[in-house]
Amino acid sequence: MSTVYEAIKKRFSTRGYTDEKLTEEELFEVIDAGLAAPTAANRQELHFTVIPSDNPVLQEIEDEKNKSRGPAAKNFYYDAPTVIIISGDESFGWSALDAGIAAQNIVLAAEGLGLGSLIIGCIKDAMLGEKKAYFNEKLQIPAGYGYQIAIALGHTALAKEPHSYDASAQVSCL
Numbered sequence: 465m466s467t468v469y470e471a472i473k474k475r476f477s478t479r480g481y482t483d484e485k486l487t488e489e490e491l492f493e494v495i496d497a498g499l500a501a502p503t504a505a506n507r508q509e510l511h512f513t514v515i516p517s518d519n520p521v522l523q524e525i526e527d528e529k530n531k532s533r534g535p536a537a538k539n540f541y542y543d544a545p546t547v548i549i550i551s552g553d554e555s556f557g558w559s560a561l562d563a564g565i566a567a568q569n570i571v572l573a574a575e576g577l578g579l580g581s582l583i584i585g586c587i588k589d590a591m592l593g594e595k596k597a598y599f600n601e602k603l604q605i606p607a608g609y610g611y612q613i614a615i616a617l618g619h620t621a622l623a624k625e626p627h628s629y630d631a632s633a634q635v636s637c638l
């Protein structure tokens with residue numbers, strides 16, 4: 465178990481996974497971390513769809529994405545054993561931000577468990593495009609909800625350094 469700050473500093477986007485699946489306990493913990501995230505006015509309006517990599521809907525989403533973006537060298541979830549899609553109430557103005565916060569809770573919980581993760585935005589147009597109703601039904605996304613963000617999770621097969629940054633360009637201390 466690492467401290468939260470250690471997990472923040474160690475995390476990187478994992479774009480290569482082993483075949484090892486998450487255990488039920490790991491899956492419970494990462495989902496619980498998402499559910500425990502703060503939401504505006506405590507609305508708890510987010511929905512989490514957990515998708516194992518053998519579910520054909522992932523290839524359907526990949527195919528839909530590629531219609532507009534062209535084929536990619538790797539699929540959008542880099543063959544991770546688990547993908548979580550977070551959807552939110554489209555009538556609530558904070559759903560996108562709430563989903564981002566929940567996503568970060570999930571990736572940090574994953575880091576604490578020694579798992580790799582990737583936040584995925586590139587399927588947004590595919591999820592909200594002409595096949596939106598079809599994908600929403602397949603993914604058990606509630607009525608009035610729309611895709612916000614996805615997260616791939618698994619055991620890291622391809623490590624990389626966390627990104628660097630320039631505090632002097634991004635921070636003002638008054």
Ligand SMILES: Cc1cc2nc3c(=O)[nH]c(=O)nc-3n(C[C@H](O)[C@H](O)[C@H](O)COP(=O)(O)O)c2cc1C
Nearest residue numbers: 475476477478479582583584585586587625626627
């Ligand atoms: C909102 C959001 C959407 C992202 N979408 C994708 C994506 O679709 N595909 C991908 O490979 N990485 C995606 N990323 C990962 C970023 O590219 C990555 O976080 C950034 O390059 C910094 O690298 P690091 O996470 O390894 O520190 C996304 C990250 C965020 C926060």
